[in-house]
Amino acid sequence: MSDQPLPPGALDALKRPSNAGDRSRIRKLSDFENGALAVFASHDKDPAELTHKFDLLCPRNGCGSVILKAGVGRWVERDSVELDITKQPLHPDLPALPAPPATAQWWLVAPTIMEFENIGFTKPVQQDAAVAPKLKFLICAECDLGPLGWCEEGVDEFWLACSRVGYR
Template sequence: MSDQSLPSGALEALQRPSNAGDRSTIRKLSDFDQGVLAVSASHDEDLGELTHKFDLLCPRNGCGSVILKAGVGRWVERDSVELDISKEPLHPDLPTLPAPPATTHWWLVTPNIIEFENIGFTRPVQKDAVAAQKLKFLICAECDLGPLGWCEEGGNEFWLACSRVGYR
């Protein structure tokens, strides 16, 4: 017997951290008939605002790392952002967002990254030579799946796309 026969990736799979979710319990926004309505509830501190009543997870089957605890983000509908500037094909767990200036649904997290359980960032990207601000994209801290959302470099607002996170 040789240990060369382990399929690549098997060892990493065994070593996944304990907060990795059970794949069968990760739900996507598209799994809920009522969309955002089905996953939202009044915010504890500000009843006029909506928050997510589920923990937000990395949507990748087999990862499910907890990104944000329930009740932290605030629901906002605002301009969509072009997240997919890479030439690589989009991962099947990441639905395409509408093209700006159409709006889409976001979970807004403020004022800093301490609010997150786990989150990763890409290097700053300047999408538009005219724009002064550079964007960073939010990715899963465990498996690098993304972009799941965005923030401005040095900014204090973090935007997660409602359709690009899992719910549990």
């Protein structure tokens, strides 16, 4: 046995997870020059509606869990929702959403939760007003990063923030 040194870079290659190449290339909406325009495709079931031509992923580098397959969500611009109610600093992969009543861009997932590949939920969150509906926040099923979106308890419509998912 000789003490032959490893070729340069071999140790790094061994230490690197095999899927790192793929998962480090998660694009955010802000990485596209045209924003949402760059990810739009017309929806198979209703050509008048817009969907995403990429799979939607957890935006965390090193995770990238597939949340929704391409062509499933429908693009909707509607009232923003206060997702960050914990007052903790935002994770760098989660851009702030406009404060309501400004609008935000969403991928609407319906008619059932079965449309998702992977998704997690928080416990119901009661917003300030007593009359407000109870919301649950959508989080990554693999690493719990979130909120990535929201749904109303008991309603089978799920809203993913376009700016808070990765695209590949």
